[in-house]
């Protein structure tokens with residue numbers, strides 16, 4: 269599997285590390301260009317390459333988008349159209365600027381990113397702190413294995429993303445559609461920023 273990652277900050281770099289560790293080919297990008305990622309790529313080692321965001325979008329079989337929500341309109345839409353895209357982004361108005369649609373909850377940040385890119389979007393990796401994603405993976409059956417909520421409207425795309433989650437040492441729990449399910453694991457929900465196992469996460473998502 270070749271994974272494009274757009275955004276090489278806390279989350280993008282943590283995921284690049286984990287994906288490379290399990291042998292995925294990783295194409296890592298940011299907004300300033302591949303030349304600014306040389307040190308990080310060397311430090312991570314393994315099958316990671318620095319590329320432009322457009323190349324990560326075009327060449328990734330699945331693409332992780334992990335940038336501040338407020339910059340989502342800068343994403344290269346054309347190469348992402350129809351592709352499995354994992355959205356880790358959260359809306360923080362103090363960082364992103366106010367989005368009236370999100371302030372009024374008429375839609376969600378993931379649906380807005382989906383509308384911009386027309387990607388086959390799956391929301392995941394948005395609830396756990398970057399350090400937990402980087403260091404918190406555990407083998408299947410380990411009592412300390414944590415779970416990650418996944419929402420999206422395409423079952424096949426969700427299955428692909430659930431596989432990525434399992435491969436780096438977490439369980440995936442289906443939260444539902446992008447709209448209804450996605451709202452259950454946004455900032456401010458009971459599951460947000462909580463270290464939960466699959467049973468605990470599933471129970472809380474059902475109660476939302």
Ligand SMILES: NC(=O)c1ccc[n+]([C@@H]2O[C@H](COP(=O)([O-])OP(=O)(O)OC[C@H]3O[C@@H](n4cnc5c(N)ncnc54)[C@H](OP(=O)(O)O)[C@@H]3O)[C@@H](O)[C@H]2O)c1
Nearest residue numbers: 275276277278279298299300334335342357358394397398
């Ligand atoms: N930090 C966490 O623990 C955490 C947890 C869950 C979810 N999240 C969410 O995940 C997203 C990423 O968070 P983060 O903490 O990793 O952010 P971050 O450390 O600030 O990194 C953001 C990255 O996005 C890149 N970027 C910005 N605009 C871009 C564009 N138009 N094209 C390509 N790359 C672009 C930046 O590149 P440049 O530096 O070159 O501009 C940087 O590499 C956010 O939406 C955040 O709310 C964060």
